[in-house]
Amino acid sequence: MEIFKKAETVRLRSYHDKYLLAEEDEDSVSQDRDGRSMNARWTVEIVEETNGIRLKSCFGKYLTASNIPMFLAMTGKRVTQTLPRRLDSSTEWEPIREGVQVRLKTKYGQYLRANGGLPPWRNSITHDIPHRTTTQDWVLWDIDILESRKKKAQPVTAPPAYTPLPPPPPPPELLRVRKDEHDEPDSPKGFSLKSPRFPKTEYDDRISSPVKADGRLIYYKVADEDGNVDERAKEELFSFKGMGLEELKQMLEEETGLTDISICSKNPLNGKLYPLRLHLPPNNTKMHVVLIPSSSKGDAASTS
Secondary structure, eight states, X not given: OHHHHHEEEEEEEOTTSOEEEEOTTSSBEEEESOOOSGGGOEEEEEETTTTEEEEEOTTSOEEEEEEEESSTTOSOEEEEEEOOSSOOGGGOBEEEEETTEEEEEOTTSOEEEXXXXXXXXXXXXXXXXXXXXXXXXXXXXXXXXXEEOOOOOOOOOOOOOOOOOOOOOOOOOOOOOOOOTTTOTTXXXXXXXXXXXXXXXXXXXXXXOGGGOSSEEEEEEEOOTTSOOOTTSOOEEEEEOOOSHHHHHHHHHHHHOOOSEXXXXXXXXXXXXXXXXXXXXXXXXXXXXXXXXTTOHHHHHHHO
């Protein structure tokens, strides 16, 4: 049954190496060695209720097991092409697998048989129950699949209606970290730490299009006098076209308005700051640094 479930159109080849043909009279069937004609093509219809099949010829008629004897006083009965007004059990065949071949059984327990021997038996088709050993294989058929059954197309679901995304929020204000000298009157020297203010258009260019910046991208934060960094604070950004550490330090002092700063990096393992001493990373790799004023306690602790 499995082979017919996969097949849309088949040829049936008998034990005599001949093909089952629908004759041009649109009534009888026979067998012939030439299986290239349309008459040898049979369309498979699956009968789900009975686990059987129907075979339709190129003339649109069904292979039918009739009650008419093939020859008088003989047991075999005719197999014909018919198109009954109402399909009944005479047009149904039950496939029974026999190794790589199949037997086609009627609802009355007989089998589709390709006859051999002398005329008029030669090339005739009957349905019968073979009793002789020499005719046992005449009910075996090889099935050639000419067209495979097309899979049913899966239903296509309509795409969800497009919902426009809300506009992005405006960029947050630049962080301003300010220390008022009146907060700690005992401090030996008061100072103000403030990230540089940029015009809005310049800020947008720096934040939204860092890939287009010319040179190395420097992200930085400014530590307080104890060397502590506010982790919630947003990093500032500018493009550095130089190559040396001293040149970077000078530019950062110009950007922040601070003097005598230490440029530090954060150790990714323990989070501690360590000062940059020698060179900048190669290939204009972007950098994340922390600026520590010279009077900061954190700078002394990091460099000792």
